[in-house]
Amino acid sequence: MILRWINGGIIALLASLVLCPAAWAETTDKIGFVDMQRALNESSRGKAALERLRGMMDLKKDELQKEKELIDMKKDELDKQGLLLNESTRREREEEIRRMERDHNRKFSDSKEELSREEAKYTEGIRFDLLKIVEELGKETGYLLILEKQFSAILYAPESIDLTGSVIKRYDAWENR
Numbered sequence: 001m002i003l004r005w006i007n008g009g010i011i012a013l014l015a016s017l018v019l020c021p022a023a024w025a026e027t028t029d030k031i032g033f034v035d036m037q038r039a040l041n042e043s044s045r046g047k048a049a050l051e052r053l054r055g056m057m058d059l060k061k062d063e064l065q066k067e068k069e070l071i072d073m074k075k076d077e078l079d080k081q082g083l084l085l086n087e088s089t090r091r092e093r094e095e096e097i098r099r100m101e102r103d104h105n106r107k108f109s110d111s112k113e114e115l116s117r118e119e120a121k122y123t124e125g126i127r128f129d130l131l132k133i134v135e136e137l138g139k140e141t142g143y144l145l146i147l148e149k150q151f152s153a154i155l156y157a158p159e160s161i162d163l164t165g166s167v168i169k170r171y172d173a174w175e176n177r
Contacts, residue, residue, distance in 0.1 A: 030142055032163040035149040039130050039164050040123060044172045049122035056118060060111040067104050071097060133170045137163060 040046040078085075078093050085093070138146045146163060147154060 029144060030161075031145045031147070032138075032143050032161040033147040033149045033152070033154055033157055034130075034134055034167050035162070035164045036127065036130060037150060039167050039171065040126055043126065043130070043168050043175075045129075045175050046123075046126055049126065053115065053119055053122065057115055060115065064104065064108055064111065067100070067107070071100050071104060074100065129174070130167060130171055133167050133174060134163070137166060137170060 041050065074093070074097050078090070078097065082090055134146055137143070143163075149157075149162075149164075
């Protein structure tokens with residue numbers, strides 16, 4: 001049922017394009033694309049967000065590395081002293097190490113999730129603003145269609161229709177006003 005409806009819609013669209021050449025002729029034939037990921041990474045605000053994320057990631061990495069070193073040190077101590085300790089003390093230290101490893105793994109997972117949330121928070125606003133810029137650019141310069149490079153499955157496109165550089169320049173200028 002849905003497939004029939006979709007096919008009917010496609011046929012109607014094609015028929016309107018073929019049967020209404022005057023309406024088609026009034027529109028522009030300019031088509032372009034934007035690499036939103038590149039625009040995000042190369043815009044000044046995107047670069048700043050990326051630096052903040054790298055700083056957060058480095059802090060988390062250092063913290064987790066110190067914990068891992070402490071766990072390794074505790075394991076080495078237990079290996080060296082294991083035969084000299086009584087059974088109860090050895091089990092307590094083994095349990096302490098397992099608890100430290102669980103906490104470390106939990107912190108690692110929590111850190112990954114936190115970084116993902118922060119990345120989404122930083123990029124969401126930038127992407128929204130970039131979409132406004134693309135719409136503005138399209139209206140001002142008379143584009144019929146502007147596609148997103150990565151998600152529209154562009155298999156080939158000449159550089160002449162790549163609007164990414166223009167979008168980055170406009171966005172940086174828009175951010176600095």
